[in-house]
Amino acid sequence: xETLDNGPLGNIFGAPISxxxxxxxxxxxxxxxxxxxxxxxxxxxxxxxxxxxxxxKYNFQPGAVNKDKQGNVLSYGDACDIYAILEVRKDGVVKRxxxxxxxxxxxxxxxxxxxxxxxxxxxxxxxxxYMKPKNNLYVDASEAAFILPTHITFVASSSFAGAQFAxxxxxxxxxxxxxxxxx
Numbered sequence: 322x323e324t325l326d327n328g329p330l331g332n333i334f335g336a337p338i339s340x341x342x343x344x345x346x347x348x349x350x351x352x353x354x355x356x357x358x359x360x361x362x363x364x365x366x367x368x369x370x371x372x373x374x375x376x377x378k379y380n381f382q383p384g385a386v387n388k389d390k391q392g393n394v395l396s397y398g399d400a401c402d403i404y405a406i407l408e409v410r411k412d413g414v415v416k417r418x419x420x421x422x423x424x425x426x427x428x429x430x431x432x433x434x435x436x437x438x439x440x441x442x443x444x445x446x447x448x449x450x451y452m453k454p455k456n457n458l459y460v461d462a463s464e465a466a467f468i469l470p471t472h473i474t475f476v477a478s479s480s481f482a483g484a485q486f487a488x489x490x491x492x493x494x495x496x497x498x499x500x501x502x503x504x
Contacts, residue, residue, distance in 0.1 A: 322479040324384055324399070324492040332444035334473045337392060338482020338490060339491045350450075359484055365408060372439055372501035375405045375421040378432045379496050382478075389482075398425035399489035402481040403496060407439070407470035409460050417454040418470045420444060424451075424481055432497060451481075468469025475499065 322341025331337050346364040354360040379401070387399040404422035408415050421437040442465035444453050460468055475495045480488025 322477065322494045322496075324480045324483065324488045324490055326490045331393045332392075336486045337388070337390065338483070338486055340478050340480035340488050340490050340492075341374070341494065342476065342478040344485060344500075345455065345474055349392075355442070359390075361463045365410075365474040365477070365484075367471065368407070369469045369471070370473075370501060370503070371407075371441075372417075372504045373468065374439060374502035375403075375423075375437045375499070376434065376502050377403060377477075377496055377499045378434050378493065379403060379425075379477075380432050381425055381427070381429045381495075382491075382493045383428065384493075385428060387489040388487065389460075390486045395487075398426050399492045400424050400481045400496045401477070401479055401492070403435075404437075404475045405417035405439075405473060405475045406454075408474065409468060414458065415454075415456065415465065416458045418442075418465060418468065420452055420459045422452045432495065433483040435492075463470045466478065 325339045349361050352361040381401045382462050383399045387395045402424050407419040419439040419441045421439040423431050423437045429500040441457040479492045479494040
């Protein structure tokens with residue numbers, strides 16, 4: 322996956338870059354909204370396991386210059402995002418059950434194995450805001466120890482802010498051999 326320059330036309334439409342990404346779910350062409358590119362993405366797929374860890378192989382090469390959507394150079398570099406979230410979806414309400422999230426900014430030329438632990442239940446203040454659900458809804462702590470998820474969302478992206486059309490052109494991410502680890 323690679324973050325690419327969308328050229329002059331992309332700038333006109335407020336989408337200067339496209340982050341290379343993969344995800345579980347599907348693209349719904351009936352929900353296309355240039356002002357909200359994620360509106361057309363239906364994240365997640367049915368899933369009922371309770372893994373302890375997310376394991377994968379990856380390498381990452383950040384692009385040279387990280388920019389925001391307006392083309393301003395940012396004071397920090399680009400990073401890749403690789404994560405899985407477990408959800409319970411019921412009666413139109415989505416609640417987070419567990420989170421396994423890796424954000425990596427360091428150059429990693431060789432494929433290496435990475436394991437990320439699933440944190441079940443609410444994420445406290447020690448976790449960064451980007452890891453928390455946008456709707457701030459979690460499965461009740463009393464149920465988090467035993468309830469099964471209904472869905473899993475897996476995402477890997479060559480630029481962590483790619484959904485906001487921000488990132489470093491040339492950021493490259495390779496992900497392989499993704500596994501759920503159960504103990």
